[in-house]
Amino acid sequence: MRTNAPLISIKQLVNQFGSQCVHDHLDLDIHNHEILGIVGGSGSGKSVLLRSILGLQRPYSGEIFFNGENLLQISTEHFSRIKHHWGVLFQRGALFSSLSVADNIMLPMKEFSPLSPLEQKELMYIKLNMVGLESQVAGKYPSQLSGGMIKRVALARALALDPILLFLDEPTSGLDPISAAEFDELIVSLHTNLDLTVVMVTHDMDSLFTICDRVAVLVDKNMVVGTLPEIMETPHPWIQQYFGGVRALARSVPHHQSAPATPHKPTGQTNG
Numbered sequence: 001m002r003t004n005a006p007l008i009s010i011k012q013l014v015n016q017f018g019s020q021c022v023h024d025h026l027d028l029d030i031h032n033h034e035i036l037g038i039v040g041g042s043g044s045g046k047s048v049l050l051r052s053i054l055g056l057q058r059p060y061s062g063e064i065f066f067n068g069e070n071l072l073q074i075s076t077e078h079f080s081r082i083k084h085h086w087g088v089l090f091q092r093g094a095l096f097s098s099l100s101v102a103d104n105i106m107l108p109m110k111e112f113s114p115l116s117p118l119e120q121k122e123l124m125y126i127k128l129n130m131v132g133l134e135s136q137v138a139g140k141y142p143s144q145l146s147g148g149m150i151k152r153v154a155l156a157r158a159l160a161l162d163p164i165l166l167f168l169d170e171p172t173s174g175l176d177p178i179s180a181a182e183f184d185e186l187i188v189s190l191h192t193n194l195d196l197t198v199v200m201v202t203h204d205m206d207s208l209f210t211i212c213d214r215v216a217v218l219v220d221k222n223m224v225v226g227t228l229p230e231i232m233e234t235p236h237p238w239i240q241q242y243f244g245g246v247r248a249l250a251r252s253v254p255h256h257q258s259a260p261a262t263p264h265k266p267t268g269q270t271n272g
């Protein structure tokens with residue numbers, strides 16, 4: 001029977017480093033096929049949260065369920081098999097500088113897939129194409145690429161094993177506004193075409209407004225979650241300050257460059 005059970009359910013998560021508590025019994029559900037934006041102040045624990053879900057950071061306590069299985073209790077081998085279906089683009093988007101674009105993208109295929117070298121190469125070109133890069137980029141090295149291209153190659157690598165779930169940690173930070181908007185469009189089209197669930201940490205207001213179905217705000221070591229209009233009505237001072245600025249901006253800038261006033265999804269969404 002098909003249920004609306006969350007894809008990932010985080011319950012009572014506690015993370016602390018020495019005496020510093022980062023997450024204090026945090027709860028968060030991630031739904032199938034949504035684009036969830038995660039925001040919060042610098043150092044509030046957004047990356048630690050992603051690292052916890054990815055099994056890179058053992059929480060102090062709490063539970064993290066994926067499709068009903070507690071990830072903190074399953075074997076390493078089982079977790080690793082599950083993670084083959086997850087794609088990750090880390091905050092610093094690191095590519096291996098000594099490897100060509102092609103080899104960077106084929107790295108997960110080499111490690112985790114039974115594909116022959118020829119099949120890997122064919123798939124690598126498909127992934128390059130998916131992220132909007134031309135075939136000749138395959139032979140280049142990271143130092144020869146622009147910031148936006150590096151993010152795209154890192155995204156192609158994250159897509160290497162056909163994930164169902166994509167984690168992005170501040171993917172558009174460091175990009176100029178046009179490249180950032182193009183990257184957002186790419187995420188939306190991948191989300192739609194590949195039926196991906198996307199979890200994206202972002203500081204980018206445009207991303208929050210234009211592509212996220214729901215927003216999770218990390219404040220006071222816990223989560224406030226909702227649609228953007230719901231979040232903007234939340235009286236928490238940090239949230240008011242964070243989103244209040246956008247409203248003020250939307251009122252003050254000329255029409256031709258006004259900030260988006262309403263959340264909107266470009267293409268037909270099927271929710272639920």
Ligand SMILES: Nc1ncnc2c1ncn2[C@@H]1O[C@H](COP(=O)(O)OP(=O)(O)O)[C@@H](O)[C@H]1O
Pocket residue numbers: 017022040041042043044045046047048049
């Ligand atoms: N491995 C670690 N050891 C000690 N402190 C850490 C570690 N990782 C993160 N922290 C601390 O946890 C807090 C949250 O970090 P992080 O999740 O990276 O913040 P952000 O929300 O900016 O992504 C920060 O104060 C950071 O210094």
Ligand SMILES: [Mg+2]
Pocket residue numbers: 046047048091169
């Ligand atoms: Mg971070």
